[in-house]
Amino acid sequence: MHPDDAYLELASAHSFPVHEAIQIGGKYVPVLRDGTLLYVSGQIPRIGDQVHFVGAVGSGPHAAIDLAGARRAATVSTLRALALAKAALGSLAAVRSVPRISVFVRSAPDFTQQSEVADGASEALYAVFGPRGVHTRTSVGVLQLPKGAAVEIDFVFGVE
Amino acid sequence: MHPDDAYLELASAHSFPVHEAIQIGGKYVPVLRDGTLLYVSGQIPRIGDQVHFVGAVGSGPHAAIDLAGARRAATVSTLRALALAKAALGSLAAVRSVPRISVFVRSAPDFTQQSEVADGASEALYAVFGPRGVHTRTSVGVLQLPKGAAVEIDFVFGVE
Amino acid sequence: MHPDDAYLELASAHSFPVHEAIQIGGKYVPVLRDGTLLYVSGQIPRIGDQVHFVGAVGSGPHAAIDLAGARRAATVSTLRALALAKAALGSLAAVRSVPRISVFVRSAPDFTQQSEVADGASEALYAVFGPRGVHTRTSVGVLQLPKGAAVEIDFVFGVE
Numbered sequence: 001m002h003p004d005d006a007y008l009e010l011a012s013a014h015s016f017p018v019h020e021a022i023q024i025g026g027k028y029v030p031v032l033r034d035g036t037l038l039y040v041s042g043q044i045p046r047i048g049d050q051v052h053f054v055g056a057v058g059s060g061p062h063a064a065i066d067l068a069g070a071r072r073a074a075t076v077s078t079l080r081a082l083a084l085a086k087a088a089l090g091s092l093a094a095v096r097s098v099p100r101i102s103v104f105v106r107s108a109p110d111f112t113q114q115s116e117v118a119d120g121a122s123e124a125l126y127a128v129f130g131p132r133g134v135h136t137r138t139s140v141g142v143l144q145l146p147k148g149a150a151v152e153i154d155f156v157f158g159v160e
Numbered sequence: 161m162h163p164d165d166a167y168l169e170l171a172s173a174h175s176f177p178v179h180e181a182i183q184i185g186g187k188y189v190p191v192l193r194d195g196t197l198l199y200v201s202g203q204i205p206r207i208g209d210q211v212h213f214v215g216a217v218g219s220g221p222h223a224a225i226d227l228a229g230a231r232r233a234a235t236v237s238t239l240r241a242l243a244l245a246k247a248a249l250g251s252l253a254a255v256r257s258v259p260r261i262s263v264f265v266r267s268a269p270d271f272t273q274q275s276e277v278a279d280g281a282s283e284a285l286y287a288v289f290g291p292r293g294v295h296t297r298t299s300v301g302v303l304q305l306p307k308g309a310a311v312e313i314d315f316v317f318g319v320e
Numbered sequence: 321m322h323p324d325d326a327y328l329e330l331a332s333a334h335s336f337p338v339h340e341a342i343q344i345g346g347k348y349v350p351v352l353r354d355g356t357l358l359y360v361s362g363q364i365p366r367i368g369d370q371v372h373f374v375g376a377v378g379s380g381p382h383a384a385i386d387l388a389g390a391r392r393a394a395t396v397s398t399l400r401a402l403a404l405a406k407a408a409l410g411s412l413a414a415v416r417s418v419p420r421i422s423v424f425v426r427s428a429p430d431f432t433q434q435s436e437v438a439d440g441a442s443e444a445l446y447a448v449f450g451p452r453g454v455h456t457r458t459s460v461g462v463l464q465l466p467k468g469a470a471v472e473i474d475f476v477f478g479v480e
Contacts, residue, residue: 006290007414011400025285027286027293027294028261028278028282028286028295028296028297029278029294029295029296030296031296032257032259032294032295032296034263034318035318037259039259039260039296040296041297041298042297042298042299042300084470091279093478097352097354098476099352099354099357099359100359101296101348102298102426104300107464108288108461109463109464110464111464112464112465112466112467112468113466114464114465115466115467119347121241122347122348123347125347126347128476129221129290133347134347134348134349134352135348135349135359136348136350136351136352136359136360136361136474137348137362137423138360138361138362138422138472138474139466140362140424140464140465140472141370141457141462141463141464141465142300142301142303142355142462142463143267143269143301143302143303143462143463144267144269144270144271144272144274144298144300144301145272145274145300145301146272146274146275146300146301147272147275148272152289152298152300154260154262154296154298158354158355173382186462187439187442187443187445187446187453187454188421188438188442188454188455188456188457189454189455190456191456192419192420192454192456194417194419194478195356195478197419199419199420199456200456201456201457201458202457203458205387213399230456236386262458264458264460266461287469299467302432302460302461302462302463303427303429303461303463304427304429304430304434304460304461305434305460305461306432306433306434306435306459306461307432307435308450312460313471314420314422314456314458320335
């Protein structure tokens with residue numbers, strides 16, 4: 001499947017709005033091309049102007065989001081990155097590789113399944129790009145994230 | 161304004177010593193050029209041999225540094241990176257882009273304004289480089305940082 | 321010393337199995353070459369299928385691993401990255417630089433020696449590569465890591 005179509009299908013499955021411009025602010029940008037790399041700023045699972053999946057990930061009294069929810073959050077963060085890359089490049093077909101993603105999971109103190117959360121991003125990249133979407137990644141558990149989001153992910157794409 | 165002059169002006173506003181060599185130790189370096197990228201190691205808000213802005217960021221009993229202080233800390237960390245880049249390149253005019261910064265904020269448990277802290281770095285880069293200083297960034301809230309610093313930031317600069 | 325021999329010597333000193341293939345899973349890879357850079361996914365101190373060095377780093381009731389243990393954990397994480405790079409490149413002699421490592425230390429709340437932990441990685445890189453192994457680095461203290469590991473490190477190598 002063409003990556004743009006695979007993106008539309010995944011977005012639809014997650015009720016992610018593909019026609020909405022992503023709002024930005026401040027003296028930084030959500031996406032920047034430098035040579036053959038496209039950098040995407042850390043993305044939280046925001047849809048429109050609302051952050052979905054707010055809270056620490058885990059189980060027990062200190063957690064608000066379970067593993068399944070955190071994986072969906074990672075998918076939504078990835079959808080945002082794909083929307084930004086598509087807007088910057090015209091088509092996701094211009095992505096030739098995904099060298100690196102960094103996955104930050106707002107974690108309850110005893111939650112250690114950050115890699116399983118990151119699978120929500122890895123599977124989304126594979127669904128859209130196939131073997132070209134296979135990447136290296138780093139998953140860590142942090143105390144807090146902007147707006148209290150459960151997940152934040154940044155991306156480096158290789159482009160033609 | 162020439163970026164070197166803008167740097168001197170910003171350094172002066174923050175009492176940041178521009179004539180002092182930055183001390184390093186260990187088997188790593190604060191700055192390394194590889195091809196067309198200049199990498200800067202994570203910088204904490206150290207002036208001379210003293211870390212300014214020590215403690216968790218937020219409000220309430222678990223916080224020692226408020227948002228305004230943390231933004232100043234981010235500016236000082238950025239000034240250090242600029243000093244290192246200037247020393248490595250001869251002049252900041254050799255910086256052609258800033259693809260990525262990663263901002264780690266030592267956060268009180270309920271502090272979620274990591275992006276607003278990072279603005280202290282983004283605004284410093286814009287003050288020095290103008291539109292060339294616009295970058296992607298990732299801001300996360302961590303439990304601790306070296307020497308208890310409130311902020312640590314690493315940088316990737318594009319160079320000629 | 322040839323970097324491959326230095327690697328074997330360091331691995332032997334840490335009882336790190338050099339003949340064992342490193343297991344991977346999921347839709348990501350432990351190592352990926354893109355142009356002249358080789359990216360290595362975040363490595364925890366796993367030997368075979370067992371994670372050594374599990375727990376928070378520091379002293380006091382909230383810590384399970386002391387500074388000396390955490391430094392060894394950083395060395396083991398680095399040995400894994402070297403094993404992966406060697407498998408991908410054929411020989412570690414193909415590594416021409418180490419632009420960046422990011423060191424995440426699972427920290428007890430009051431532990432601030434993340435840089436000293438990272439020295440365990442920096443010294444291993446120097447032992448294997450000599451001056452070519454000198455790198456930039458970022459060390460932060462996080463709340464949790466996958467499988468409860470004490471340390472996680474990711475790497476960017478420059479390759480020929």
